[in-house]
Amino acid sequence: MAASPTSLSLRKPSPLSLSWKNTTHFSALSRAAVSLPRRRQNPIFIVFAMDAKPTVLVAEKLGEAGLDLLKGFANVDCSYNLSPEELCTKISLCDALIVRSGTKVSREVFESSGGRLKVVGRAGVGIDNVDLAAATEHGCLVVNAPTANTVAAAEHGIALLTAMARNVAQADASIKAGKWQRNKYVGVSLVGKTLAVMGFGKVGTEVARRAKGLGMHVIAHDPYAPADRARAIGVELVSFDEALATADFISLHMPLTPTTSKILNDENFAKMKKGVRIVNVARGGVIDEEALVKALDSGIVAQAALDVFTVEPPPKDSRLVQHENVTVTPHLGASTMEAQEGVAIEIAEAVVGALKGELAATAVNAPMVPAEVLTELKPYVVLAEKLGRLAVQLVAGGSGVKSVKVTYASARAPDDLDTRLLRAMITKGLIEPISSVFVNLVNADFTAKQRGIRISEERILLDGSPESPLEFIQVQIANVESKFASAISDSGEIKVEGRVKDGVPHLTKVGSFEVDVSLEGSIILCRQVDQPGMIGTVGSILGEENVNVSFMSVGRIAPRKQAVMAIGVDEQPSKESLKRIGEVPAVEEFVYLKL
Numbered sequence: 001m002a003a004s005p006t007s008l009s010l011r012k013p014s015p016l017s018l019s020w021k022n023t024t025h026f027s028a029l030s031r032a033a034v035s036l037p038r039r040r041q042n043p044i045f046i047v048f049a050m051d052a053k054p055t056v057l058v059a060e061k062l063g064e065a066g067l068d069l070l071k072g073f074a075n076v077d078c079s080y081n082l083s084p085e086e087l088c089t090k091i092s093l094c095d096a097l098i099v100r101s102g103t104k105v106s107r108e109v110f111e112s113s114g115g116r117l118k119v120v121g122r123a124g125v126g127i128d129n130v131d132l133a134a135a136t137e138h139g140c141l142v143v144n145a146p147t148a149n150t151v152a153a154a155e156h157g158i159a160l161l162t163a164m165a166r167n168v169a170q171a172d173a174s175i176k177a178g179k180w181q182r183n184k185y186v187g188v189s190l191v192g193k194t195l196a197v198m199g200f201g202k203v204g205t206e207v208a209r210r211a212k213g214l215g216m217h218v219i220a221h222d223p224y225a226p227a228d229r230a231r232a233i234g235v236e237l238v239s240f241d242e243a244l245a246t247a248d249f250i251s252l253h254m255p256l257t258p259t260t261s262k263i264l265n266d267e268n269f270a271k272m273k274k275g276v277r278i279v280n281v282a283r284g285g286v287i288d289e290e291a292l293v294k295a296l297d298s299g300i301v302a303q304a305a306l307d308v309f310t311v312e313p314p315p316k317d318s319r320l321v322q323h324e325n326v327t328v329t330p331h332l333g334a335s336t337m338e339a340q341e342g343v344a345i346e347i348a349e350a351v352v353g354a355l356k357g358e359l360a361a362t363a364v365n366a367p368m369v370p371a372e373v374l375t376e377l378k379p380y381v382v383l384a385e386k387l388g389r390l391a392v393q394l395v396a397g398g399s400g401v402k403s404v405k406v407t408y409a410s411a412r413a414p415d416d417l418d419t420r421l422l423r424a425m426i427t428k429g430l431i432e433p434i435s436s437v438f439v440n441l442v443n444a445d446f447t448a449k450q451r452g453i454r455i456s457e458e459r460i461l462l463d464g465s466p467e468s469p470l471e472f473i474q475v476q477i478a479n480v481e482s483k484f485a486s487a488i489s490d491s492g493e494i495k496v497e498g499r500v501k502d503g504v505p506h507l508t509k510v511g512s513f514e515v516d517v518s519l520e521g522s523i524i525l526c527r528q529v530d531q532p533g534m535i536g537t538v539g540s541i542l543g544e545e546n547v548n549v550s551f552m553s554v555g556r557i558a559p560r561k562q563a564v565m566a567i568g569v570d571e572q573p574s575k576e577s578l579k580r581i582g583e584v585p586a587v588e589e590f591v592y593l594k595l
């Protein structure tokens with residue numbers, strides 16, 4: 001049976017101050033008072049107090065404008081060319097790390113950081129040099145700068161394409177060696193030739209546009225690109241095999257992933273037109289370099305122009321680099337003045353934002369929640385974490401939390417309510433009080449899974465106007481015992497429910513009892529026999545030691561039957577006061593919960 005709150009809900013600005021005699025009985029208290037780890041100030045990622053400047057390690061050359069931006073917020077340590085060991089040593093003193101493609105941010109780096117590293121900024125696009133799984137497990141956000149070097153990379157791709165077709169690099173080397181070989185360096189024309197763009201993302205699209213300007217017939221292969229975007233610039237999307245079979249030139253623009261690793265291999269070179277020419281400004285690892293050497297030797301591939309290599313720098317005696325039909329540059333795709341300035345600003349803004357606790361628009365390993373959604377969800381985010389915190393503190397020691405159900409009641413259509421952030425914050429609330437793990441939006445799902453906690457979500461679709469995103473959030477923990485038996489609902493789970501009222505999160509239900517107490521400070525829940533004087537009695541015990549009662553509410557089944565009193569307190573009551581509350585004769589059980 002659901003119990004309803006009485007009209008005794010009141011907000012109290014000052015402490016109650018009646019005096020009560022001391023007692024020494026301690027048994028109820030030892031069950032009720034919980035000691036919790038220190039609370040962390042990380043609403044979503046990490047927020048630094050105004051006087052505590054974070055430290056950012058910049059491990060590769062970054063444009064001045066980006067450095068200036070960083071220096072306005074953080075201590076900046078520019079240390080280039082660190083060995084892996086030096087990086088691991090330094091990282092434990094850093095809150096953020098900024099790299100380009102030349103630094104391996106390995107699992108060891110995250111492990112060596114001792115939990116301090118909160119953000120890795122990749123000043124560029126490709127994040128294949130960052131161990132994303134390790135970053136996520138350590139709750140470290142990874143952000144990149146995905147747009148500022150697009151044009152630079154595309155221009156370099158076109159530069160390599162044209163230079164290769166006309167033997168510019170080889171002819172240059174020959175003339176500098178005192179030769180004049182006009183017959184040897186006869187090139188091929190681009191106009192009317194078919195170019196296959198492999199990976200029709202930002203760079204691929206810009207390469208396609210430019211190649212069309214050179215009169216080429218451009219096709220593209222990208223399993224994830226929308227056909228209408230390609231059609232809009234006169235590019236036909238084709239299958240992988242068709243691209244290989246019809247192209248005179250192939251330009252690679254896909255990321256290095258387990259699927260694309262060595263995607264150009266013996267088998268696929270065999271599918272190409274004899275005499276094909278290949279450009280790679282994506283990642284060396286998408287080509288099986290040994291297979292390419294063979295294809296060059298056999299004439300399947302007439303020429304290749306490469307900006308990127310499986311190992312950078314490649315070995316000096318690399319047959320591929322030394323091959324006379326290969327033109328090489330040392331990973332220069334993003335290296336223009338303009339791109340480096342842009343990338344530096346883009347990454348500095350992302351890193352500073354993340355250190356301030358904002359959600360980054362360029363997050364690579366966390367859900368991106370638009371700023372306007374975040375603003376609207378803010379009070380619900382606080383509510384979610386506090387409900388998680390309350391629910392887990394109600395679990396009796398020894399009962400492992402395995403199954404948590406979260407219910408969101410809203411008049412919004414499910415598509416219109418992004419609950420990933422709320423789920424992450426409930427997870428944070430559930431896990432942090434019972435462990436030393438730091439939980440944030442990045443590692444919440446991973447941490448829950450690792451601890452064997454299954455969090456299921458359910459929506460209740462309410463009638464009415466969906467002005468506010470949520471009516472209430474309910475957190476239920478199944479198959480556990482509670483140290484406060486009244487928190488167990490009729491269906492047998494620990495249940496807490498909360499709402500946002502005037503922007504402030506409130507606890508509105510515990511078990512089957514309706515209460516109403518704002519979720520600020522801490523909370524004492526008491527089950528008692530409903531009778532006059534209870535509020536005064538408990539309030540007086542707290543008032544005696546100057547503990548400010550901020551909110552009180554009583555939910556009862558019926559007059560003079562069982563009731564649950566919820567008391568919000570600003571300060572932590574002493575053990576002695578809690579013990580005295582437990583000894584009030586009408587109090588059947590009570591629990592003190594830290595928010």
Ligand SMILES: NC(=O)C1=CN([C@@H]2O[C@H](COP(=O)(O)OP(=O)(O)OC[C@H]3O[C@@H](n4cnc5c(N)ncnc54)[C@H](O)[C@@H]3O)[C@@H](O)[C@H]2O)C=CC1
Pocket residue numbers: 125126127146149150153198199200201202203204221222223224225253254255256259260281282283307308331332333334335
């Ligand atoms: N050489 C350099 O200095 C630079 C290299 N790059 C590299 O270029 C690549 C592309 O960069 P953006 O265009 O900015 O990235 P993007 O993410 O905008 O585009 C990548 C595209 O590849 C597609 N793709 C993924 N798997 C694929 C597959 N198996 N087959 C075909 N397409 C696939 C994706 O759907 C996406 O459209 C990245 O690897 C990046 O690291 C980017 C900038 C500079």
Ligand SMILES: O=C(O)C(=O)COP(=O)(O)O
Pocket residue numbers: 100101102123124125126127149331332333334335
């Ligand atoms: O942005 C990318 O993916 C690049 O490859 C550019 O690399 P870089 O920052 O020049 O080391």
